Amino acid sequence: QVQLVESGGGLVQAGGSLRLSCAASKSTFNDNAMGWYRQTPGNQRELVGYISGSGGTNYADSVRGRFTISRDKAKNTVYLQMNSLKPEDTAVYYCNAGGFSLHSDGTYIRGTYWGQGTQVTVSS
Numbered sequence: 001q002v003q004l005v006e007s008g009g010g011l012v013q014a015g016g017s018l019r020l021s022c023a024a025s026k027s028t029f030n031d032n033a034m035g036w037y038r039q040t041p042g043n044q045r046e047l048v049g050y051i052s053g054s055g056g057t058n059y060a061d062s063v064r065g066r067f068t069i070s071r072d073k074a075k076n077t078v079y080l081q082m083n084s085l086k087p088e089d090t091a092v093y094y095c096n097a098g099g100f101s102l103h104s105d106g107t108y109i110r111g112t113y114w115g116q117g118t119q120v121t122v123s124s
Contacts, residue, residue, distance in 0.1 A: 002028045002113060004095050009118030012085055016122070020080040022095030022115055027076050033098035034078040035108050036069060038091035038120075045094065050108040051078060053100060058108070063089075085122045092117040 008020040022034065035050035049059035051069045059067060068081040078095060094117045099109035 002026050002097075004029075004097060004113055004115035006093065006095055006115040006118040009093065009120045011121045011123065014085060014087055014122055014124050016085050017081070017083045018085065018120060020082070020093055020095075020118060020120070022078045022080075024076040024097070027073070029097040029113070030073045030076060032100055032111070033102060033108060034069075034071065035096040035098050035110065036078075036080045037094045037096055038089075039094065039117075040091045047108060047110075048080070048093070050098065052102060058106070082120070085120075087122045087124045090120060090122050092119050094118075 003025040005023050012018055031053040033050055033052045036048040037045040038048050039045040048063055049069050051057045051071055057069050066084045071078045095115040097111045097113040103109055
């Protein structure tokens, strides 16, 4: 069974940076779109951004210009570089293995495989 394992979370001051990693146990998802979500207590998971199998990216308005998603297919790993962090970025962050393609309107197709989550806390 394929596993997604996130790492890189932690505590950082506002304005700081963190890089999250999501490593797949196999190369199974290298051609899939991969998404990053975040969740705060009492709220649904929200899509932060995603990267397509061909490397195109898209982001939520709240993080666009501050967060960058990339992938290294040789390492079966997707990254979320988070810069200029704000207290409102505090959440548990999850990676998700999506579909081979996107919806016809370019939006992300959420898959069933999730990582275990990693906590990001931004202090003011």
